[in-house]
Amino acid sequence: MRRLLALTTLLGGMPVIGAAHAEAPFSFATAPGQLPKNVVPSSYVINLRTDVAKLTLTGDETVTIDVTAPTSDVVINQAGLKLHKAVLDGDQTATISQDESAQTATLHFPGAVSTGKHTLAISYSGPILKTPNGIYIDDYKGADGKARRMIVTQFEVADARRMFPGWDEPAFKATFQLNVSLPFDYAAISNMPIIGTTQSDAKTKRVSFGATPRMSSYLLALVAGDMSSVQGEADGTPIATWAPTGKQDQGQYAVQAASQILPYYNEYFGVKYPLPKLDMLAIPGNYQAGAMENWGALTYIDNALLFDPANSTPRTRETIYSVVAHEMAHQWSGDLVTMAWWDNIWLNEGFATWMQTKVTDKMNPEWDIWPREHHTREATMSSDALPSTHPIQQVIHNVSEADTAFDGISYGKGSLVIRMIEGWLGEDAFRDGMRLYMKAHAYSNTTSQDLWNALSEASKLDVASVAQTFTTQPGIPEVDVASACHGGKTVYTLTQSRFTIHDPHPTAQTWNIPVVAGGPGLKTQKLVLGDKPVKIKVKPCGAPLKLDLGESGYYRVHYDDAAFAALLKAAPSFAAVDRANLLGDQFALFRAGKAPISTYFDLVNVLTAAHESDIAVLSEIISGLDATDTYEIGSPDREAFHAYARSVLAPVFARLGWDPKPGESVLDTILRPSVIGALGDFGDQAVLAEAHTRFQAWKSNPASVRPDLVGVVASIAMRDADLKTWQWMAKKVRDAQSTEVKLRLFGALASVRNPDLIRRNVAFAYSGAIPNGRIEMALSSIAAESEQPDLVWQIVKEHEKDIRSHLAPWSQDGLLPSIAGQSSNPATIEALKSDPSADRTTGAKVETARALDRANSRIETKTVMQTQLHDWLATQNGHVTTP
Structure with missing residues (x-):
């Protein structure tokens, strides 16, 4: 289990950056809201x-x-x-x-x-x-x-x-x-x-x-x-999982997970779970929230709670453990102690997201959870860099606006900032602060300031001076690293700026950034970077110094050419989480126009040459390849890029193969479908042929394909499916009693590229075959997987009134933005902007702005990518093989 690094540098003498606004501790009289008090x-x-x-x-x-x-x-x-x-x-x-x-x-x-x-x-x-x-x-x-x-x-x-x-x-x-x-x-x-x-x-x-x-x-x-349950107990508290009768035994794994987690939380929070029982309820299908922390009666969409040995996958097992941990963390952070108003929803969601990873990692170290959380960091920062981002702690005026706050900033950024603060204070001091917080505010409400006060009391540090610069300001810090050689030492000068993508007029901001730096053979150095430059000296000249060691900080790092060259050479010797971190930052810097795409792919080549095998790193590489492929749609260089992508993944697939090896790690089992799916996307003929063979076998005998490969095999086969095959698969989706299986098979159905079948898919999504709570996500999936979001937009607009009749009020605002935001067509983007629904509510304005940013950023990046990648591919003859 990887232990988070704790900073020991005190804040004494450090210039304190003023936060966007100071917040008072909770007071009922002044808490925001719309009702008289x-x-x-x-x-x-x-x-x-x-x-x-x-x-x-x-x-x-x-x-x-x-x-x-x-x-x-x-x-x-x-x-x-x-x-x-x-x-x-x-x-x-x-x-x-x-x-x-x-x-x-x-x-x-x-x-x-x-x-x-x-x-x-x-x-x-x-x-x-x-x-x-x-x-x-x-x-x-x-x-x-x-x-x-x-x-x-x-x-x-x-x-x-x-x-x-x-x-x-x-x-x-x-x-x-x-x-x-x-x-x-x-x-x-x-x-x-x-x-x-x-x-x-x-x-x-x-x-x-x-x-x-x-x-x-x-x-x-x-x-x-019509529900039945399986029972358990932990620390004297009865625990039960309820499911539709006949499926209750599939809740046994969730009971086991909760029985591990509850004693840990009782000890961690210093306040024992206060209710006389803990029930977890599997809701079949029509449950848009995904999961909800109702005190003592936690509800979940059934595929996030039930494990079916015949149909579930190792990733499902991880998901169940993690989601159970998240909702159970809420029994303290959210239920026992509740935010005063929705402007502090991150106190609930960011904390529970961080805690779910912490306890899941502790109880399941073989899953290597912390490095794999890199994907959360990248998804979060991708939206936080855009103009439509918002502070973790934002002003919420009404219910419509509150619904939009349940996003990657509140969950992802909130959790990443909490992780950074824990790393800075140390695990023990942070836990002691949480115990003070829980005891002081049990059965009441809080603001963020109440949390900072408790953590400050426990750690004897001014926590607010660091934390508020991350919670009350939007956006991402960028630590800029300049290097020079003097007297046999490399002098690295650290300054900060704001990292943005597609933001022509970003507001200048400054943070107090906990930084951890080090490298192979170098002493780990810890500091808080404010508005003044900081110098780090290491021996010898050219020593590779990496910032955000362990990826426990919330910031991007931009190295000058010499500093990056040293890191590029030494990249394989860093820990897996740091290799993934370097990749993520470099791709992001390309999107921001601050680095050429060649630096990213040069790094990919270095790691590939070193026989990269870690799931976190390979997942980041696949993510980068997939994103690049999206930008290459319509480019004459797309097939050449596909050949390069196949050359990167071919050695990984050669090691993994189609079927598990004796004694294979669970991480390789989880990685295999991603590699096969990517190779299918990139046109690997052998993979495509084998996928079609296995699909035909699965049609005759579902047990012939393991559950973890059904989704990827079916997706590859459905891409060029005919009407007869589509009808067969649609019936499989409609008849599936398991939500996990239903959504897996619909994901494959969404992969079709034939325009007539895409039209059928849209109609199918709101025909009753997919639960109402998943319609919006289903339509978004069709837009993404078909590579034809403009056609999906057109079809949805034709049937918009009927589709909206199936949606909950809090999913109305995101319907059209979730589709148009995937487009690179200015006409579709303008259609969203001028649509009557775009400003119908405050929430609709927020969702529309986010979608417009995503789409316009994609257009900008696509143009640059196609130009730069064309030139870089010309230098890669040794890496590219033809089909």
Whole structure:
């Protein structure tokens, strides 16, 4: 297990860079939000009656409230509900006005409600939705192939108001006691254990759950249907995985994972998991959120929780462990301690993303997780370099805008910055700070400043002075390295600037950057780089010094020619994570116009010549080759580039082959499909022929191809499929009961290149064969895999109204941007820009801006790539072989 490097340099005497803005610790009175704070709920008792046939609900609730200032109006949230009656203290009836655009209801009382405690009773009704938000139904096929219906809730960010009226903002914490009438044969799970069940009639029962601890409304959950469970236990807490009956045994691996993780978290956070049980629920298919940390009732799309030995892959096993770890981390960071408002969602998501990797690596060191997290870094920085990026901690004005904050910046950058801070403070000091943070703010809310204060107290360092420069400013620092030889020593001068791509007018910014530098035979040096140059001296002249050693920092590094030449020569001797880091930075520097593409491919050649075999490095090389291939679409040099790409990967495939070797590592098993898929993309005739042979065998006997190769074999075969083959595969997708298998096979279906079949694919995506919660992603996949995003745009626009009827409100904004953002056609980009949906909401404006940046950046890079690659390929005769 790789241990993060800890910086020992103190901040004393270091010039402190001013952050974009200073934030105060949490205060309920000043926490952002849209509801007045003069009425505060402390407890809810909710009585809910469901009709799963008619898709309706009726309810009544009793809310204990504290009134802090006299008022005759009480404003609460609701969305799509009809409030029938509201009575205060049993004798004051309100008149009710509802504002659907604001998602509020105002209760007008005849006189001012006095300060102090009161009881508010509300009766209401509303729909049970088909789209995957609020309270909705999930229709699926059971293990016997018969239709089943499940009730599911998904409330983050602001959809609890679709099941009951209330104060649906995270700062309004309260207890919730839920009673619900359901079909008699449904199993029912909520945050707390069942405390009573009564039979209402022959077909209906009433289930009562215990009262929750104080928590935010978006964490309440209800799932009910034909479910069964497997059980476990850890540190005295019962753990269960629930799944559609017949699949419950596939939850055993998740129970084992949770049983390992829970004791670790109990010890790490210094606060034991506070609920009496921990349930994890597999939602079949129609679950767009992917996973959700509802306190004590964690929900997952089923392919992120269930492991089927007959169909799941080693990568599925990793995914399940990692996602379970993520949602369990939220039981503390997010549930026990909750951000005050959505501007600090990164406190939930960035931390849980970092922690999932930390615990997964600790419990599964053979997976080599930390170096492989390089892909998260590259994906995150790719968006953070564009003009449409935003600070980790950003101002959120409304719910639509909040939905867009669940992105690579909040998750990826948040986690990478936390990792950097832990590396700077040291693991022990960071953990001690987290324990202080959890104990001080349990059952309450926080801002980022509360976290910095706790970490500062534990470490005795001014954490905010470093952290805020990364969390309150957008973008990426670039550390520029200049080298010179003096007296037998290499003097490296470090300065900083801002790294950007496709940003003609970037705002100048400065960070306080924890830097770790070293190299083969060199002492590791640690410092914090501010706005003044820093010099590092090493012996001898030409010694290869690498920054961001261990890739624990959040910054790009730009070496001058001499410094890079030294690194290029020594690259194979660095650790795998540093080899991947060098590759990632060089490709990014090319995209930014700061380095020629030749430096990237020269580095690839050096590593290839040294027989590169590490999965993190090879995955980065494949990523670079794939990206280059995208830029080469339409270029006369594309086939020559394909020949070069085949020459890079051929030795790797020769080592791996099609089938596992005795004693093969799990990492080689995971790498194999990526290498085969890439060689298929690059036209390797032997690979293409074998893939088609195996596809035909799989059609006759599905057991003839291992699950980890089904996706890549089918994708290669489907690329040039005819109508008959498409129809056969579409039926396989439609009939698949496993979400994992369904999405795997749809990924292959999305690879077709025939325009008529692409049109069929778009229609198929929203025909009911793909769950509503995956439609937007399915359409985006078709646009990417077909290499014809402009055609997909055209088809989607023709059927836009019908497609949108299947989408949840929080997926509407990204529908068109997710397709047009993959285009290199100015006409498509302009069509998105002028589309009526582009500025329909704040969230739509954000998604559109991101898509425009991606597309325009691609156009710019494509032009440069095709020119530079043409010249570089001419020098590579020794590396390029014809098909």
